[in-house]
Amino acid sequence: MTFATDRDQIQRLLAKYFLKNPIATYHIHPNGQVSCDGGVQAHILDLDRLPVAWHKVEGTFDVSSTSLRTLEGCPRIARAFDCSHTRITNLEGGPTWVAQSYTALNCRELTSLQGLPQRLGPSMIAPP
Numbered sequence: 271m272t273f274a275t276d277r278d279q280i281q282r283l284l285a286k287y288f289l290k291n292p293i294a295t296y297h298i299h300p301n302g303q304v305s306c307d308g309g310v311q312a313h314i315l316d317l318d319r320l321p322v323a324w325h326k327v328e329g330t331f332d333v334s335s336t337s338l339r340t341l342e343g344c345p346r347i348a349r350a351f352d353c354s355h356t357r358i359t360n361l362e363g364g365p366t367w368v369a370q371s372y373t374a375l376n377c378r379e380l381t382s383l384q385g386l387p388q389r390l391g392p393s394m395i396a397p398p
Contacts, residue, residue, distance in 0.1 A: 273323040273343055275302035283321045287314050291329060299325060305345075312336050318357070319343065331365070334373070341385065350391075353377065361385035 274280050280298050290296070294308020304322055309329025314320070314336040320343035324331065330350040333341075338356045342363035351368050353361075354375040361374070362385030370391040374380065 273302060274321060280304065280322050287317070287321055288312055294329065309349075312338075314338060339379075361387075 274283055277298055284296060289311045290306060291308035294306050297305045303325040305326040307328050310327050311332040318337055318339040323343040324345035326347040327345045328349055331345050331348040332352045334352045334354040336356055338358060340363055341353060341358055344364045346365060347367045348365045350370045351365050352373040354373050356377055357379050358377050359379050360382040364385055365387050367389040368387050368391055371393045372390055
């Protein structure tokens with residue numbers, strides 16, 4: 271999967287598709303991945319995948335209620351993660367380390383927990 275790597279293009283995509291805590295800052299790494307020292311909320315209604323690749327989010331990474339069909343490009347590390355109400359079929363591409371909570375409610379097309387984080391904080395909320 272290809273993601274934006276040009277710094278200007280990444281900044282435009284961040285402004286268009288992601289809301290962040292006003293006091294948080296983004297850092298664009300040389301490889302094009304993005305980190306944020308706060309929380310990030312996606313408002314992606316017209317794409318089935320993330321337009322930029324994330325590395326680390328120190329707050330909550332929230333892609334809930336979006337049209338995403340894959341978690342590819344999600345941060346490797348996040349304090350909390352929410353992919354509820356998306357069209358994902360598995361958890362592949364999602365974070366490998368989540369410090370607090372991982373939420374995946376009402377993902378009606380979810381058929382596998384493949385890709386569940388290697389390190390998971392005290393709570394995971396998913397349908398039974």
